[in-house]
Amino acid sequence: MLSTPMTDTQTLPVIDVAPLVAGAPGRVGVATQIGAACRAHGFFYVTGHGVDAALVRRLEDLSHRFFELPEATKMQWRMALGGRAWRGFFPLGGELTSGRPDWKEGLYLGAELPASHPLVQAKTPVHGPNLFPDVPGLRETILAYMAAVTQLGHRLMEGIALSLGLPAAYFAERYTADPLILLRLFNYPSQPVPEGLDVQWGVGEHTDYGLLTLLHQDQVGGLAVHTPGGWIDAPPIPGSFVCNIGDMLDRMTGGLYKSTPHRVKRNTSGRDRLSFPLFFDPNFEARVQRIEGLSGAQARDDSAERWDRANVHAFNGRYGDYLLAKVSKVFPQLRDEVL
Ligand SMILES: O=C(O)CCC(=O)C(=O)O
Numbered sequence: 001m002l003s004t005p006m007t008d009t010q011t012l013p014v015i016d017v018a019p020l021v022a023g024a025p026g027r028v029g030v031a032t033q034i035g036a037a038c039r040a041h042g043f044f045y046v047t048g049h050g051v052d053a054a055l056v057r058r059l060e061d062l063s064h065r066f067f068e069l070p071e072a073t074k075m076q077w078r079m080a081l082g083g084r085a086w087r088g089f090f091p092l093g094g095e096l097t098s099g100r101p102d103w104k105e106g107l108y109l110g111a112e113l114p115a116s117h118p119l120v121q122a123k124t125p126v127h128g129p130n131l132f133p134d135v136p137g138l139r140e141t142i143l144a145y146m147a148a149v150t151q152l153g154h155r156l157m158e159g160i161a162l163s164l165g166l167p168a169a170y171f172a173e174r175y176t177a178d179p180l181i182l183l184r185l186f187n188y189p190s191q192p193v194p195e196g197l198d199v200q201w202g203v204g205e206h207t208d209y210g211l212l213t214l215l216h217q218d219q220v221g222g223l224a225v226h227t228p229g230g231w232i233d234a235p236p237i238p239g240s241f242v243c244n245i246g247d248m249l250d251r252m253t254g255g256l257y258k259s260t261p262h263r264v265k266r267n268t269s270g271r272d273r274l275s276f277p278l279f280f281d282p283n284f285e286a287r288v289q290r291i292e293g294l295s296g297a298q299a300r301d302d303s304a305e306r307w308d309r310a311n312v313h314a315f316n317g318r319y320g321d322y323l324l325a326k327v328s329k330v331f332p333q334l335r336d337e338v339l
């Protein structure tokens with residue numbers, strides 16, 4: 001008789017990462033759980049992460065305050081004004097995932113770099129100052145949130161390294177000493193789609209591009225994950241972050257850790273849905289290499305099954321080039337204006 005695997009494929013695992021965050025001896029056990037989740041789904045929740053609940057609540061309150069402003073006001077901080085830094089507000093339907101408009105609006109942010117910074121001087125895309133909306137407290141709260149969640153990203157990458165039998169600092173030494181950090185504040189309004197607009201999803205099916213995404217979502221729900229066993233929901237769990245691995249970790253691990261497709265249902269709950277994905281990615285200049293000697297890593301060309309028909313294992317080059325090729329597909333208008 002064939003034995004059934006013990007992994008429950010209908011719910012995503014919830015992992016208490018407190019020992020990993022503390023650098024305590026128990027972190028190896030945490031890494032084992034992370035490894036199992038990455039092999040099974042590429043998605044997991046983390047609790048015990050140490051990010052201050054009051055900071056997250058403050059960011060939610062201030063984000064609601066921002067998104068409630070009239071659209072014309074929000075357009076004062078539109079992405080076109082962010083130039084190559086790729087920052088600012090985009091309106092409902094302004095981003096295309098899988099070629100179709102998403103039913104969300106958002107504020108695109110990243111590590112705050114002054115205009116005098118060498119990377120900004122060199123006109124490196126996706127680097128630069130943010131376009132902070134004029135909502136009192138929002139700027140400070142965004143910066144504090146990015147700092148806290150970036151620290152968590154470093155700890156989780158240590159756990160991922162340990163889970164692969166690598167030294168904890170493996171990724172930091174090669175890719176993330178100075179990670180590329182992008183943060184987005186999304187609002188999915190509970191607003192009907194006007195007749196004639198080709199909108200199906202809050203966010204269409206996609207994988208994330210980099211290493212690791214750390215997502216806070218509010219209590220509304222709608223995120224779903226495409227596992228080998230079918231679509232399953234990733235419902236809100238108060239106080240947790242949803243983590244998922246991106247294409248570059250799939251590439252590095254030869255497909256052992258999959259970047260799993262996901263999407264967000266259109267919000268029909270009657271209230272706005274907020275989510276804050278932070279993308280913890282390799283440095284823009286880093287050349288992404290396969291990790292040597294991982295057993296079970298076949299680097300199989302799975303492009304026929306992928307949402308974008310891409311073979312991530314064939315990618316060779318700087319992470320920044322991979323990112324730009326992707327981003328210019330989801331914001332085609334902006335690509336023409338600023339790049
Ligand atoms: O809003 C969400 O729950 C997910 C957003 C997402 O998948 C993304 O921005 O890559």
Ligand SMILES: [Fe+2]
Nearest residue numbers: 206207208262
């Ligand atoms: Fe995503």
